[in-house]
Amino acid sequence: MKLFADRPEPLTVSGTNLEHARSHNRRAVLETIRLNRQLTRAELARLTALTPQTVSNIAAELLDAGMLLAGQPLREGGRGQPAVPLSINPDGAYSIGVQLGHRSLSAVAVDLAGRVRARTERTVLRPAPEQALPLIAAMLGEMRGAAELDWRRLLGVGLVMPGPFGVEGMTSVGPTTLPGWEEVDGAWLSRELGLPVLLEKDATAAAIGERLYGMASSLRNFAYLFIGTGLGAGLFLDGRLYTGGRHNAGEIGHMIVVPGGRVCECGNRGCLERYVSLRALHEELGLGDGALASPDPLAGLPIGPDGERWLERAAAPLAQAVNILECLLDIEAVVIGGLLPPHWLDALVARLHPLPASTRRGDGIRLRLGSAGRDVMALGAAALPIFDEFNPQYEVLLKNGRR
Numbered sequence: 001m002k003l004f005a006d007r008p009e010p011l012t013v014s015g016t017n018l019e020h021a022r023s024h025n026r027r028a029v030l031e032t033i034r035l036n037r038q039l040t041r042a043e044l045a046r047l048t049a050l051t052p053q054t055v056s057n058i059a060a061e062l063l064d065a066g067m068l069l070a071g072q073p074l075r076e077g078g079r080g081q082p083a084v085p086l087s088i089n090p091d092g093a094y095s096i097g098v099q100l101g102h103r104s105l106s107a108v109a110v111d112l113a114g115r116v117r118a119r120t121e122r123t124v125l126r127p128a129p130e131q132a133l134p135l136i137a138a139m140l141g142e143m144r145g146a147a148e149l150d151w152r153r154l155l156g157v158g159l160v161m162p163g164p165f166g167v168e169g170m171t172s173v174g175p176t177t178l179p180g181w182e183e184v185d186g187a188w189l190s191r192e193l194g195l196p197v198l199l200e201k202d203a204t205a206a207a208i209g210e211r212l213y214g215m216a217s218s219l220r221n222f223a224y225l226f227i228g229t230g231l232g233a234g235l236f237l238d239g240r241l242y243t244g245g246r247h248n249a250g251e252i253g254h255m256i257v258v259p260g261g262r263v264c265e266c267g268n269r270g271c272l273e274r275y276v277s278l279r280a281l282h283e284e285l286g287l288g289d290g291a292l293a294s295p296d297p298l299a300g301l302p303i304g305p306d307g308e309r310w311l312e313r314a315a316a317p318l319a320q321a322v323n324i325l326e327c328l329l330d331i332e333a334v335v336i337g338g339l340l341p342p343h344w345l346d347a348l349v350a351r352l353h354p355l356p357a358s359t360r361r362g363d364g365i366r367l368r369l370g371s372a373g374r375d376v377m378a379l380g381a382a383a384l385p386i387f388d389e390f391n392p393q394y395e396v397l398l399k400n401g402r403r
């Protein structure tokens with residue numbers, strides 16, 4: 001995965017000049033600089049649609065707090081102020097991304113530029129909150145001891161796990177969800193860990209990671225289909241994450257694509273994730289649900305006749321889902337990624353062509369392969385505290401300035 005994608009056009013994040021939206025504007029400035037690597041105040045004002053005065057105030061505040069670096073002035077002599085390029089100070093702030101899966105718990109410490117500065121991992125077996133929390137605390141301690149980071153500049157922790165959240169009959173039913181997490185929220189986790197914690201679904205975090213660091217950085221409208229134990233989608237619409245009224249937008253795993261089809265734990269028949277998910281693949285291979293808890297049984301496994309049969313059965317429902325997403329959302333592309341090993345993912349995407357007609361024309365760029373799965377997710381998790389405009393830790397850093 002590349003930290004910065006090659007892109008022909010500068011990327012924009014719109015701001016607003018309302019006084020009460022200062023924190024939103026700060027995020028817009030930080031994200032726009034990060035997406036474009038280096039910008040002058042004038043360029044920032046143009047790209048964010050903020051006034052030069054607002055940009056100037058925010059830049060001064062962020063420079064003061066050590067979150068931005070000022071480069072060499074771009075021209076000397078002449079009239080007026082020389083243009084000073086601003087860039088992100090990687091050591092201006094840090095965040096932690098934690099990814100909780102069915103059989104692994106991994107954590108990365110990321111700097112403000114999105115670079116991974118420390119990582120650690122544990123093998124788990126579908127842990128309940130009371131088992132996972134001490135492990136997470138120990139992993140944070142381990143990274144704190146190993147990395148040369150100023151932990152006073154830590155913005156918080158982003159935790160990602162399989163969705164959906166808080167939906168009766170879907171949240172804690174069946175082997176694709178994690179048991180015991182129905183009532184858990186960010187506030188409780190924050191109290192337990194003593195750090196701000198933001199909770200997000202794996203598909204949404206993967207979409208954030210792909211938008212910030214991956215091949216979707218140039219896309220303003222896309223859906224990220226995350227093939228995990230189940231199936232979910234993260235949605236970026238008009239350049240913004242869309243999470244829905246109760247944070248369950250994109251839970252397409254329980255969209256009925258085969259009326260009268262396979263029974264699903266949610267009570268319906270023919271749900272999409274009964275055909276397109278690791279669990280569906282394991283079933284086809286005769287591995288059963290026990291495989292979800294073992295080390296990846298697909299790694300290095302060639303696609304045999306059973307695998308071909310799964311691809312055949314998964315392709316039509318998945319192509320239908322792509323068609324629905326395109327027609328419903330008018331998106332530029334559907335990105336497909338997740339926990340399938342790359343050779344399986346390639347084979348699945350190859351089977352989707354030719355795609356059914358939709359409001360999108362052409363074929364080739366309608367589908368894109370996501371970057372490497374796990375890193376995108378953990379990076380997306382780590383991005384949650386950095387891009388949370390209401391994160392109180394920002395105010396602490398701004399108030400204290402450089403230390």
Ligand SMILES: [Zn+2]
Pocket residue numbers: 253254264265266267268271
């Ligand atoms: Zn279902």
